Amino acid sequence: MKQNYDFDIEKIKNLSQEEKVSRQKNLDLFYESGFPSKQVEDWKFTDLNLIFNKNFDNISNEVNSESSKEFKVIENFEHNFIFLTNGKIISTNFDHEEKSKILIKDFNQEEVKNIDPSNTLALLNSALAFGGFSLEITKDYKLKKPLIVYNCFSQDLKNKILNNKNSIKLNEGSELTLIDYSDNNTQNNFIKNTVDTISLDQNAILKNVLIQNSNSNGHFYKYIKSSLEGGSNYENYILSSGLKLNKIEIEINLNKDNSSCSIYSALNLLEDQHQEIKTRINHNSPNCKSYQKIKNVLNDKSKGIYQGKIFVEKIAQKTDAYQLSKALIVSDNAEFDAKPELEIYADDVKCSHGSTSGSIDSDAVHYLMTRGISKKEAVKLLINGFLNEALEKITNNELKIFLEKILERQINGH
Amino acid sequence: MLKITNLKATINEKLILKGLDLDIKPGEVHAIMGPNGSGKSTLANVLSGKNGYEIEGEISFNGMDLNELKTEERAQKGIFLAFQYPLEIPGVNTNIFLKTSLNSVRKARGEKELDTLTFLKLIKEKAKELNIDEKFLSRQLNVGFSGGEKKKNEILQMKLLEPKLSILDETDSGLDIDALRIVADGVNSYKNKENAFLIITHYQRLLDYIKPDFIHVLSAGKIVKTGSADLGEQLEKTGYANLS
Numbered sequence: 001m002k003q004n005y006d007f008d009i010e011k012i013k014n015l016s017q018e019e020k021v022s023r024q025k026n027l028d029l030f031y032e033s034g035f036p037s038k039q040v041e042d043w044k045f046t047d048l049n050l051i052f053n054k055n056f057d058n059i060s061n062e063v064n065s066e067s068s069k070e071f072k073v074i075e076n077f078e079h080n081f082i083f084l085t086n087g088k089i090i091s092t093n094f095d096h097e098e099k100s101k102i103l104i105k106d107f108n109q110e111e112v113k114n115i116d117p118s119n120t121l122a123l124l125n126s127a128l129a130f131g132g133f134s135l136e137i138t139k140d141y142k143l144k145k146p147l148i149v150y151n152c153f154s155q156d157l158k159n160k161i162l163n164n165k166n167s168i169k170l171n172e173g174s175e176l177t178l179i180d181y182s183d184n185n186t187q188n189n190f191i192k193n194t195v196d197t198i199s200l201d202q203n204a205i206l207k208n209v210l211i212q213n214s215n216s217n218g219h220f221y222k223y224i225k226s227s228l229e230g231g232s233n234y235e236n237y238i239l240s241s242g243l244k245l246n247k248i249e250i251e252i253n254l255n256k257d258n259s260s261c262s263i264y265s266a267l268n269l270l271e272d273q274h275q276e277i278k279t280r281i282n283h284n285s286p287n288c289k290s291y292q293k294i295k296n297v298l299n300d301k302s303k304g305i306y307q308g309k310i311f312v313e314k315i316a317q318k319t320d321a322y323q324l325s326k327a328l329i330v331s332d333n334a335e336f337d338a339k340p341e342l343e344i345y346a347d348d349v350k351c352s353h354g355s356t357s358g359s360i361d362s363d364a365v366h367y368l369m370t371r372g373i374s375k376k377e378a379v380k381l382l383i384n385g386f387l388n389e390a391l392e393k394i395t396n397n398e399l400k401i402f403l404e405k406i407l408e409r410q411i412n413g414h
Numbered sequence: 415m416l417k418i419t420n421l422k423a424t425i426n427e428k429l430i431l432k433g434l435d436l437d438i439k440p441g442e443v444h445a446i447m448g449p450n451g452s453g454k455s456t457l458a459n460v461l462s463g464k465n466g467y468e469i470e471g472e473i474s475f476n477g478m479d480l481n482e483l484k485t486e487e488r489a490q491k492g493i494f495l496a497f498q499y500p501l502e503i504p505g506v507n508t509n510i511f512l513k514t515s516l517n518s519v520r521k522a523r524g525e526k527e528l529d530t531l532t533f534l535k536l537i538k539e540k541a542k543e544l545n546i547d548e549k550f551l552s553r554q555l556n557v558g559f560s561g562g563e564k565k566k567n568e569i570l571q572m573k574l575l576e577p578k579l580s581i582l583d584e585t586d587s588g589l590d591i592d593a594l595r596i597v598a599d600g601v602n603s604y605k606n607k608e609n610a611f612l613i614i615t616h617y618q619r620l621l622d623y624i625k626p627d628f629i630h631v632l633s634a635g636k637i638v639k640t641g642s643a644d645l646g647e648q649l650e651k652t653g654y655a656n657l658s
Contacts, residue, residue, distance in 0.1 A: 361501075363501060364501050364503050366462075366464055366465070367497065367500070367501040367503070368515075369484070369489070370462045370463070370485055370486075370488075370494075370497075371486075371489055371511075371515035371575070372486050372489035372490045372516075372518040372519035372522065373486055373515055373518045374486050374518065375484075377518065378486075381506050381510075381511065381514060382503070382505075382506065384505070384506070385503060385506035385507075386504075387505075388505050389504075389505050
């Protein structure tokens with residue numbers, strides 16, 4: 001297949017000669033294999049090469065616009081925010097917090113080392129990344145309000161690729177709720193390739209919420225790599241419905257005793273939307289817990305994928321790992337693929353996994369209709385009931401109500 | 415109010431109702447009794463508009479051709495079916511369901527939809543009348559409810575939607591004596607000259623609490639006998655065997 005892109009390090013501003021050389025190396029490595037196709041095992045359900053060839057003409061990394069467009073913050077929900085345009089920090093606001101406890105700056109690209117050469121998108125990211133943020137929370141500081149990272153985009157991104165890197169570090173005993181909020185209703189096809197590095201020190205707690213706020217022709221790939229120290233807890237909530245293509249890859253390393261993580265997703269896919277969630281949980285230490293509940297509703301011609309792997313090291317005794325994927329297939333033309341995997345080398349562990357898919361319960365629809373509710377509303381109530389389960393563990397009531405509203409909007413097609 | 419003429423219903427190529435006639439007027443309570451497999455639940459399903467049945471014959475409800483109405487329209491126009499087995503619907507909050515239901519019906523009737531506060535006040539009152547613990551209202555619809563709680567929830571919905579015709583499909587099954595009394599009181603307190611009831615049951619015991627004006631015996635898809643309230647007691651003694 002023809003090479004449908006033209007990437008150039010020179011298009012990135014303000015690079016030192018040394019940096020150019022190292023970026024060029026990564027780019028050359030990327031060029032050796034290009035965008036992954038379904039022949040690559042990790043991409044067997046998402047043939048990126050094919051999808052990009054079909055939807056893009058000559059993808060370029062030349063992004064000129066850095067204009068800060070007018071933006072609106074979400075009302076009736078108290079929060080701090082970082083505002084990004086095309087991945088670059090435009091403004092920040094931590095008025096609810098003790099500002100000395102929060103360190104926020106542009107991402108320092110020179111800190112990047114050790115790219116996994118088998119992940120070609122990470123290679124490309126390291127070659128072309130600009131912008132991004134680094135966030136660090138000091139020891140024992142617990143943010144009073146959630147932090148929303150607004151991801152906004154300029155209007156000139158047709159056939160462009162954005163590459164961003166972000167890092168989030170929570171020092172010992174600190175707590176943060178971070179809402180990654182993508183707001184892009186552009187009809188322009190563009191690609192966003194993001195690599196997030198997350199590190200949680202002892203007893204730190206991070207809730208990470210991913211939200212897509214509108215229907216968009218965006219094609220997103222996000223790779224989140226996180227490492228957890230003893231007693232820390234990392235929760236993910238994925239509410240990214242609305243993107244034309246989205247693949248979220250989450251790698252979590254439970255490195256020390258009593259660390260725990262969870263991943264919940266609630267996706268309602270419409271039209272020809274395609275979303276994949278791929279997870280890898282590495283239980284590297286004893287007494288750690290992981291929990292995954294993936295819920296997908298597939299409408300129209302949409303396609304959903306879950307590939308989840310739990311890996312338990314020999315020393316990771318008393319591991320407690322749970323993984324469940326449930327899909328509700330509303331349309332005959334929709335598709336859902338699940339590939340759950342367990343790889344266990346310890347002998348005293350509790351691991352379970354399961355995957356189910358089914359259609360809407362017509363008796364339940366009938367029951368609701370006998371109460372005067374139209375078929376369309378009845379189906380929505382059932383979809384909402386199915387997906388809402390992903391939010392049931394959230395104890396902060398304000399956050400829960402906020403996310404329930406987002407989910408309801410996504411079920412209504414934004 | 416409800417006039418059924420020569421109703422035939424077929425499901426999966428099997429003829430279940432074989433020419434049923436029934437005439438219910440406002441203010442009346444009709445009971446349908448009959449052995450297993452006689453078509454009692456089919457009648458309830460057909461009246462509610464459940465898919466999958468091939469229908470012949472006429473069903474007229476307050477002058478409307480019921481066959482022309484969708485399930486939700488029947489509910490909006492005043493037909494209520496209390497299910498024999500109320501469905502458990504995971505994830506759907508009971509209060510949200512009840513509010514959506516009430517407002518759908520109110521909207522169709524040209525009435526103002528209720529806001530959350532007004533609704534909650536109303537539903538708490540109605541729940542109290544039926545001795546339903548408020549905490550059930552914030553739980554998932556019927557999930558983990560006991561048989562009795564499910565049936566009480568059905569009657570709660572009936573009282574909330576204020577139907578003209580209420581069809582109770584074996585509402586007495588699975589009820590202990592206290593719950594039976596509460597359900598019967600709920601029905602009796604709602605009964606008036608304007609509305610009507612069709613009570614489907616196997617046993618006399620519910621009819622000891624809700625006095626029917628007519629008892630019909632359904633057998634092999636037809637009404638084979640109609641009588642007054644005494645017929646129930648008679649059937650309790652002799653069974654259905656000698657009737658058909």
